[in-house]
Amino acid sequence: MAPGAIFEQPNIAEPFNKRDGLALEVTSDAIDDVNVLRATLKVKNGTATQCEKDIYDASQFDSEKDKTQFRQYAEACDRVKNFYREQHEKQTVAYNLKARNQFHSKTRAEMTIWEAMEKLNTLIDESDPDTSLSQIEHLLQSAEAIRRDGKPRWMQLTGLVHDLGKLLFFFDAQGQWDVVGDTFPVGCAFDCRIIYPDTFVGNPDSSNEIYSTEHGIYNPGCGMDNVMLSWGHDEYLYHIMKEQSTLPDEGLAMIRYHSFYPWHKENAYRWMMNKKDERMLEAVRAFNPYDLYSKSDEVPKVEDLKDYYVDLIDEFVGKDKKIKW
Ligand SMILES: O[C@H]1[C@H](O)[C@@H](O)[C@H](O)[C@@H](O)[C@H]1O
Ligand SMILES: [Fe+2]
Numbered sequence: 001m002a003p004g005a006i007f008e009q010p011n012i013a014e015p016f017n018k019r020d021g022l023a024l025e026v027t028s029d030a031i032d033d034v035n036v037l038r039a040t041l042k043v044k045n046g047t048a049t050q051c052e053k054d055i056y057d058a059s060q061f062d063s064e065k066d067k068t069q070f071r072q073y074a075e076a077c078d079r080v081k082n083f084y085r086e087q088h089e090k091q092t093v094a095y096n097l098k099a100r101n102q103f104h105s106k107t108r109a110e111m112t113i114w115e116a117m118e119k120l121n122t123l124i125d126e127s128d129p130d131t132s133l134s135q136i137e138h139l140l141q142s143a144e145a146i147r148r149d150g151k152p153r154w155m156q157l158t159g160l161v162h163d164l165g166k167l168l169f170f171f172d173a174q175g176q177w178d179v180v181g182d183t184f185p186v187g188c189a190f191d192c193r194i195i196y197p198d199t200f201v202g203n204p205d206s207s208n209e210i211y212s213t214e215h216g217i218y219n220p221g222c223g224m225d226n227v228m229l230s231w232g233h234d235e236y237l238y239h240i241m242k243e244q245s246t247l248p249d250e251g252l253a254m255i256r257y258h259s260f261y262p263w264h265k266e267n268a269y270r271w272m273m274n275k276k277d278e279r280m281l282e283a284v285r286a287f288n289p290y291d292l293y294s295k296s297d298e299v300p301k302v303e304d305l306k307d308y309y310v311d312l313i314d315e316f317v318g319k320d321k322k323i324k325w
Contacts, residue, residue, distance in 0.1 A: 053150040055250065055286050061145045062293040070292055071261075073195045076129040083126045084195060087177040089202035091230040093186050093211060099178065099231040103239065108171040110322040113313045114306070116164050123166055127181035131295040135163055140300040143309065145290045157312050158251040159290050161241065162258055165233030167325060183230045183259045185269060188216025193266035215271065223274035224257075234259050240325065245317045253280035254287040264288060 073080065111119065120135040131138055142159035169179045182195060189212055190200040205211040218227060229235055238256035241247055247255075257280065262268040264284045273281070317323065 051150070052152050055151055055155055056282060057149075059145075059286075059289040059293075060149050061297075062289050065293050065296065067293065070130050070295070072129060079126050080129050081196070083176060083181060085199045085202070086175070087127070087181050087230075088190075088194075088196065088199040090174075090177055091184075091186055092203060092205045093208075093217075093228065095178070096186050096228045096231050099172075100228075102172055103236060107324040109167075109325045111325060112320060112322055113161060113164070113317055114310060116167055116323065116325065117160075119170065120164060120167055123169055125166070125180045126176045130292070133295070133299065135166060136302060137299055138295065139163055140302065140305055140309075141294040141297050142290045144300055144305070145294040145297060149290075153312060154247055154251050154316060155254075155287070157245075157316050158247060158254050158287065160309055160312065161237065162255050162287075162291065163233060163237075165235075165237030165240070165255075168233055168236050171325070179232050181232065181259065182261045183232060183234055183257075184262055185218075185227050185229055185272070187211055187228055188218055188272075189214050191262050191266075191268040193262045193268040195261070218272055220271045221274055222272055224272060224277045224280075227272055229256075229260065232259070240323060244321075244323050247316055249276075250280065250283035253283050257281075257284045258287060258291055260284075 073084075117136045117139060123135050124132055125135070133141075139160050139162070142162065143156050144159075146156045146159040166179055169176060173179045184190060184194045186205060190197065190203070190206065194200075200206050210216055234256050238252055241255055242252055257264060263270075264281060265288070314320070
């Protein structure tokens with residue numbers, strides 16, 4: 001036998017066999033070794049960054065804050081109360097179907113994430129009793145709190161973009177009622193743990209024979225991917241980021257459900273969850289303090305932070321990538 005036939009030439013044309021599997025394992029072990037060596041070197045050189053904290057570790061940045069000062073809807077100003085009355089009367093199944101259809105029917109704009117943040121800067125959220133800062137400042141406050149607590153880079157990016165869906169206001173929205181505010185499912189009974197529950201009497205779905213029953217059009221355990229949440233910035237941005245970023249499922253859930261307070265804070269609507277939703281609930285809860293309690297942090301200096309965050313955007317969205325909004 002010719003010597004060349006005995007020793008391993010990579011066997012590309014042959015189907016996968018045991019020997020290729022072994023070689024793969026050896027290669028992957030070697031890669032692990034190199035990574036360990038690199039990490040050791042970094043520590044020696046003093047260039048190692050702070051070790052990433054697990055996303056489920058309790059938030060630290062807010063440990064001194066008085067949490068009772070947030071989300072005080074009973075004492076909120078008329079702007080907030082009027083907002084929710086309108087939203088609760090107009091978010092119906094019929095409107096939801098229409099809005100979803102419209103969303104899938106076109107591209108509204110092409111902009112980078114940073115350009116979108118700048119565009120959003122003029123919007124002041126009428127539903128929010130806790131901040132009257134501009135949106136770019138709120139986004140940076142959330143991202144900075146996540147970063148300060150040493151959480152992973154993908155979670156920092158999630159904080160940075162989580163409210164960018166409010167861009168909808170400049171496109172197809174009918175007002176702020178179909179863009180901002182807490183969310184809730186449509187197609188089944190409105191739970192009394194939603195803020196200002198009495199205002200749902202004016203919603204035609206409240207007297208619909210099917211939509212007004214506890215489970216409505218859904219089956220218990222159907223999974224939240226199959227539920228229509230009220231239409232707004234969360235749902236819109238979720239679809240955009242799912243298609244156009246590499247954020248993990250947990251990041252996408254943080255975006256999609258961050259305003260679903262009746263669920264992640266009040267434990268309502270648990271009957272609709274499946275196994276995956278149980279995991280996602282923990283992720284959304286881990287994210288919530290960074291959204292809510294960072295609102296009382298100092299106002300960030302946008303220009304000082306831009307370079308850091310543009311790098312982060314490049315990493316998970318693509319370099320200078322124009323998102324199709
Ligand atoms: O008023 C706010 C605001 O619109 C937020 O973006 C949303 O996430 C919250 O749920 C809500 O309370
Ligand atoms: Fe939000």
